[in-house]
């Protein structure tokens with residue numbers, strides 16, 4: 001992947017459209033000036049046009065010449081792509097589950113663009129998708145895709161008409177920009193304060209984390225005043241940090257007594273915090289990024305969304321899984337076997353831990369992963385097997401647990417929710 005990235009960087013530095021654009025702008029300016037001149041005095045038209053010809057041609061030629069490295073760069077990049085991905089066909093569409101739900105795919109793309117803050121692109125995409133509604137194709141599991149379930153319809157159309165969602169994400173990006181670029185905690189603190197109760201009910205530490213960072217900023221002297229109500233804080237330094245702490249930390253005393261004590265303890269070292277045991281609170285380079293991520297996560301979960309775009313996660317997990325699935329396909333072809341389980345992958349995909357969202361349960365009797373229709377069931381002895389295994393073993397009457405001597409009745413088994 002690195003060589004591809006290198007190519008892109010090279011391309012961006014050597015061949016950008018800046019000169020071409022300025023040449024085209026020059027041409028437009030020449031034309032506009034000529035039009036104004038002729039409009040003012042029609043008699044000058046032949047002369048003005050004659051004079052225009054030469055410089056106009058020159059600017060267009062220059063624009064063409066500037067385009068050359070762009071074509072060369074594109075060519076090179078195309079070749080690099082071919083080298084990178086040669087002889088790697090995509091898996092065949094036998095297990096296609098997407099073609100029957102194009103409106104959901106469009107929704108995922110629109111949501112992704114909104115979540116990435118690409119509002120202009122998102123609205124163009126939504127507009128074009130509405131103008132040319134996609135045509136679902138039948139697939140193995142959805143032989144009749146035209147009978148869309150109502151939830152699918154609502155979901156797809158709901159997003160496309162949602163101005164509100166865009167406004168919410170615009171607010172999120174504004175606050176993130178203030179945190180990451182401007183190093184300004186004010187809008188984030190205000191946002192968190194307005195939702196203090198909900199955040200606390202969720203067990204979130206966001207509001208305290210933000211206020212703690214504000215305290216640290218005031219303490220080390222890069223602080224911006226927290227709010228206009230209190231003019232004393234138009235300055236910073238340990239004394240101002242202390243005043244801030246007295247005013248703000250009272251509300252946090254119950255939940256964060258220990259953290260607050262430590263911050264207060266640091267006051268004793270105000271002259272040389274850098275050499276004190278409290279150094280890590282005050283000189284932590286990642287603190288800003290941490291609160292930004294924390295804010296991002298809380299903001300999205302209050303909207304009922306995950307912190308990362310699901311489309312991004314799905315595409316990344318897919319890219320990791322692809323080589324394994326390709327290999328599997330080759331092996332299956334050689335051995336002439338088929339992939340029969342539809343809700344389960346036939347091989348294990350080593351996804352990184354942050355991509356593990358749910359616990360899974362594999363029945364120790366049937367060795368199958370449990371599903372909604374075949375859930376894990378716990379017998380009174382505490383052993384757990386899948387519903388189907390339970391039905392097979394018990395046949396509706398008292399039976400002995402396959403793992404211990406206890407006997408029980410299937411009606412005493414309880415469904416386990418993971």
Ligand SMILES: [Zn+2]
Nearest residue numbers: 381383401404
């Ligand atoms: Zn048992």
